[in-house]
Amino acid sequence: xxxxxxPPSVEEVFNRNLDDLLTERGLEHRDLLDLLEAAEYTPNxxxxxxLNDAVAMAAVLGVSPWQLLAPADGEAVSITPGIESExxxxxxWLRALAPLRNxxxxxxFRAAPLEDLDADLVAEHWVWGERIRTTGLTxxxxxxxxxxxxxxxxxxxxxxxxxxxxxxxxxxxxxxxRPVSAPELETAVTRATRFRRQVVPRLAGRKTQNR
Numbered sequence: 001x002x003x004x005x006x007p008p009s010v011e012e013v014f015n016r017n018l019d020d021l022l023t024e025r026g027l028e029h030r031d032l033l034d035l036l037e038a039a040e041y042t043p044n045x046x047x048x049x050x051l052n053d054a055v056a057m058a059a060v061l062g063v064s065p066w067q068l069l070a071p072a073d074g075e076a077v078s079i080t081p082g083i084e085s086e087x088x089x090x091x092x093w094l095r096a097l098a099p100l101r102n103x104x105x106x107x108x109f110r111a112a113p114l115e116d117l118d119a120d121l122v123a124e125h126w127v128w129g130e131r132i133r134t135t136g137l138t139x140x141x142x143x144x145x146x147x148x149x150x151x152x153x154x155x156x157x158x159x160x161x162x163x164x165x166x167x168x169x170x171x172x173x174x175x176x177x178r179p180v181s182a183p184e185l186e187t188a189v190t191r192a193t194r195f196r197r198q199v200v201p202r203l204a205g206r207k208t209q210n211r
Contacts, residue, residue, distance in 0.1 A: 007076035007084055010069060014054060017068045021061060035060040066094040137163060 008016070022032060036043065041056045058065040071077040071087040078084050085093070085100055092098035096116075099108035115121040137160055144152040 007078045008071070009078045013071050013075075013077055014068050017070070018057065021063065021068070025061070032057065032060070066091070069094055134163065 018032075022028065033043070036056055039056065039060050041060075043050070043053045043056075054068060055065050058068050070091045073087060075087040076084055077087060077090050079090070079100065083100070089098060089100065093100040096112075099105050116125075137156065141153070141156040141160060144156055
């Protein structure tokens with residue numbers, strides 16, 4: 001039985017995505033260097049894309065760094081020689097929406113910034129997600145028609161029909177889990193409330209003594 005080919009590395013995915021994006025824009029690598037120089041950035045080592053270089057390239061090309069790092073749909077990627085991931089999970093991980101490995105759950109969620117814990121700000125993220133979906137779908141559908149890509153037009157038209165169908169949107173919305181109760185969170189809030197009741201009066205007393 002032949003060995004399964006190794007998935008591409010993150011660097012290989014980045015280089016391929018970058019080449020595809022440059023081709024789509026009608027740009028050569030020299031043009032990219034010109035854009036970087038116009039942004040007052042000079043790559044440290046032309047033969048190796050460093051993290052600073054990757055972020056700078058994404059900035060001058062008008063995309064997000066994760067869009068250059070993300071593998072294609074259905075494609076696996078080698079994060080390291082010992083850690084492989086299927087494409088969908090890798091994209092969620094790069095967007096800080098899911099841990100890469102189950103054993104990383106606690107560390108992943110502890111690293112969440114406060115804005116990801118604030119319901120109002122999370123709602124703002126949702127608005128941006130909807131804007132990306134609608135605008136991205138509009139541009140992709142128009143581009144597919146311009147290219148006369150019949151299969152792509154069919155796929156995108158089906159997605160657009162679901163987006164414009166109120167009943168389909170409501171069915172999709174019902175699939176979003178919204179737990180009525182979160183017992184672990186409620187327990188944590190109770191513990192925090194007990195802690196504050198014990199500590200705050202003690203700290204107030206210390207301040208009074210120091211006056």
